[in-house]
Amino acid sequence: MQEPHPPSSANARQLAALLLALLPGSLAAESITVVSWGGSYARACVEAYHKAFTAETGIEVLLEDYNGGLAQVRAQADAGAVHWDVVDLEMPDGKLACDEGIIEPVELAELPPGLNGEAPAEDYPPGVVSECGPGMLFYSTIYAYSTQYLKGEPPATIEDFFDLEKFPGRRGMRRSPLANLEFALLADGVPLEQVYDVLDTDAGVERAFHKLDSIKDEVVWWEAGAQPPQMLADGEVLMSTAYNGRIFNAQVLEKQPFIIVWDGQVLDLGGPLAIVAGTPRLEAALRFVRFANRPTSIANVAKYISYSPSRRSAVGLVNKHWETGIDMTPHMPTAPENLKRALQSDWRWWSDNRDEMNERFSAWLVR
Amino acid sequence: MRIKGPRATAVALTLPLLAFIGLSFVAPLGTLLSKSAYDPNVANILPRTLAALDGWSGGGLPAEAAFAAIAEELPKARQARTLVRVAGPVNRLKSGLRRVLARTARQVEKTEYAGSWRAALIGIDPAWQEPDTWLAIQAAGARFTLRHYLQALDLERRPDGDIGLRPEQSRIYVPLLWRTLLVSLGVTLLCLAIGYPIAHLIATSPPKRSNLLLLMVLVPFWTSLLVRTTAWIVLLQRQGVINSLLVSMGITPDGERLELIYNMTGTFTAMTHVLLPFMVLPLYSVMRSIPPTHMAAAASLGANPVQGFLRVYLPQTLPGIGAGGLLVFILAIGYYITPALVGGRSGQLISNMIAYHVQTSLNWGLAAALSSILLVAVIGLYLIYSRLIGIDRVRLS
Structure with a gap:
């Protein structure tokens, strides 16, 4: 009796079809359902290419939100009742879903060529291509704070995020092991290049959870990417991990006094x-x-959100923010200034271990 | 005995209702509960592999026939998109096997048969040379299983066949069940403490005022649960209404705002508010039927107000307390959105885990086992209650 039922896309589609049928002389437009991450990122995608796609092809794009994971994709493919057509997956999930046969392979050669006609295989760096399609944007999980509530000496390192003595107060973190285990190990003194070697051992995973234990009582868990900027603006948490683009969006469009700490970012x-x-x-x-x-x-x-293109020929096209005209370069997670201590997330490792880590994480969470 | 005449008509008239209850309640409940012990998916999708494993019990590797069978059946399942139904259950028995099965299913399609499937599979993933992998597939192939119940009770079957407690860090469900029961009990008591005086006030006020008070109870009752829960977030958060009020009145310093949400305080506050009408309404209906003359009579016979209340009024309201308590408690046990939104870590109750296993991990067997245990707990409490108070004395309205 308390589960909220958002209007399902099937209903929305039926309603749309009905309305279209009622309009005299109009063609019932074809439509697809695209599932993305909501908030400022989904908005950026809509502005950047959903609208242009509809204008060019006449195919309507119905947008839905989710917070990651393969559960719905698995359930829909398994039941044979697919109403999500395209899903913006996380890279590790993309690889696993590809192996499980629940997503259609997208051949690299079928994708559009680079800006100067480069073959896609040349234009996408090898590390961004999984078997069912390439990753499109670099984003980063960072932590941020608001100078409205955090006064005095500012935090500067990932160690500071875990330091409750120096910076007492609540922390926001994503309700997922992804990136959190890496943050914990980095803060526990594991060098960048050894993080995944350490995580590959049982003792290493224990070590990461042990480090998370030290702040567990102060953590407020978030699921949607739009939550951390909200929690920071409300002063509900002193610092929060977040997707860098969401913080950027709050900085430039809502003029929030947020500072991103790039040290220890997980790219x-x-x-x-x-x-x-x-x-x-x-x-x-x-x-x-x-x-x-x-x-x-x-x-x-x-141009709408500070995520950096993975295609080589697209990088040069990015310069100014569309709405405010500020230079995007220093806000990108891939800017040299921000990469001083950055961990490149190993999506192959996560693809192999996400299930197990999710299980351990959810058991750890309720303990 | 044959039913004739008007009686038959009366029975026939109830048939649509019975059919409705059967279709909308008994059948889904039964299907769900059966999933806790019955899972034919692996057996249906890998029949030849399981047949080839028949009789093998973990000594060394299974025969080539088993390798050949699985090399055929995995890609077929992947094509039919039923691989997830196999990979999930097998992975739960031995972590990491989801990727082994998925990768194998994909690679085998590209692999040429070169005399030995055993060598081919081991070439794809070394996990195939571990007997544990095969034992997991064999165990997942059993149509009937009690392992979901064992897991829901934090137990496991050891390799030697004995049943014992799981390692300490993976015992999560029993403590969670206790936490859920305690939170529900606490919320029930809070609702009683707050609801009793309110119900009394409404029942004894003149009609005009009592209608207004009743409306004040009912309006939140009719308001969406999510709206009420988010309203509490607005009220209770650090920069929220209550904290700002306290700071502006100088009661708490700005640096030490109270932490009223994302902890037990938040859980109890919001749940008590959400469930309060379920306590007030039954109490009110019972209290309204108690003639005010009873208390007057008690006073005239020499009872002081406390004695009068305890010996005359309270016993007469017991059916209302029972009905309200039962309603609130049973609803509280199943609540998960409210505690998840305002309770932070402490807001993790057993229903959250059920939702997690239904929506995220797709482990419906375990979700069904947890639900069954919750159902049994509620029925048990109900029986104790009806023994103590007598269910015929419960009055809902």
């Missing part, structure tokens, strides 16, 4: 855009994925 790949296997709208979904992978589309996203 990650967004995408691939995955097509759920068995969708009846495969052709439209494929067209959407190809459109989204155009260098111009990717670069446009980066």
Whole structure:
């Protein structure tokens, strides 16, 4: 009786079809459902290429939000009732879903060429391509604070995030082991290049959870990317991990006095855009994925939110923020200034171990 | 005995209702509960592999036939998109096997048969040369299993067949069940403490005022649960209404705002508020039927107000206390959105884990086992209650 039921896309689609049928002379437009991460990131994608895609193809894009994970994709592909056509997955999930056969493979060669006609295989660096499609944007999990509530000496390192004596107060963290285990090990003194070697051992995972134990009582867990800026603005937490683009958005559009601490950032790949296997709208979904992978589309996203294109030829297209005109370069997670102590997330490791880590994390959480 | 005439018509008239209850309540509940012990997926998807494993019991590696069978059945399952139904259960028995099965299913399609599937599979992933891998597949292939119940009770079957407690760090469900029961009990008592005077006030006020008071109870009752919960977030957070009020009145210094949310305080506050009408309404209906003359009579016979209340009024309201308590307690046991939103870490109750296993880990067997245990706990409490108070004395309205 208390589960909220958001209007399902099936209903929305039926309603849309009905309304269209009532309009005299209009063609019932084709539509696909695209699932993304909500908030300022989804907005950036809509502005950057959803609208242009609809204008070019006439295919309507219905947007839904989720907070990551493969559960719904698995359930839909398994039941054969697919209503999510394209899902903006996390890289490790993309690889696993590909192996499980629940998403359609997107061949690199079928994607649009680079800006100067480069073959996609040349234009995407090798490390960003998984078997079912390439990652499109670099984003980063960082931690941030608001100078409105954190006064005095500012935190500067990932160690400071775990230091409750120097900086007493609540911390916001994503309700997921992803990036949190890395933060914990970095703060516990593990060098950057050894993080995944340490995590690969049982003792290493224990060590990470042990470090998280030290702040567990002060952590407020978030799930949607839009939550951390809100919690920081409300002063509900003193510092919070967050996706860097969300903090950037609050900084430039809402003029929030947020500071990003880039030390110990976990640099990650967004995408691939995955097509759920068995969708009846495969052709439209494929067209959407190809459109989204155009260098111009990717670069446009980066003009709205500070995520850096993975395609080499798209990088040069990014300069000024679309709405405020500020220079995007220093806000990118890949800016040299921000990369001084950055960990590149190992999505292959996470693909192999996410299930196990999720299980341990959820058991640890309720203890 | 044959039913005839008007009686038959009466029975026939109840048939639609019975059919409705059967379809909308008994059947889904039964299906869900059966999932806690019955899972035919692996057996249906890997029949030849399981047949080839029949009789093998972990000594060394299984025969080539088993390797050949699984090399055929895994890619077939991947094509049919049913691989997830196998990979999930097998992975829960031995962590890491999801990726082994997925990777193997994908690689085998590209692999040429070169005389030995055993060598081919081990080439794809060394996990295939561990007997544990095969034991996990064999165990997941059993159609009937009690392992979900064992896990829900923090027990496990050891390799030697004995049943024992799980290692300490993975005992989570029993403590969680206790926490859920304690929180529910606490919320019930708080609702009683707050609801009793309110119900009394409404029942004894003149009609005009009592209608207004009743409306004040009912309006929140009719308001969406999510709206009420988020309203509490606005009220209780550090920069929220209550804290700001305390700071502006100089009661608490700005640096030491009270932590009223994302802890037990938040859970109890919001849950008590959300469930309060379920306590007030039954109490009110019972109290309204108690003639005020009873207390007057008690006073005239020499009872002081406390004696009168304890010996005359309170016993007459017991059915209302029972009904309200039962309602609030049973609803509280199943609540998870409110505690999850305002309770922080302490807001993790057993229903959150059930939701997690239904929505995220897709471990429906365990979710069903946890639900069954919760159901049994509620039925048990109900029986104790009806023995103590007598269910026929419960009055809902």
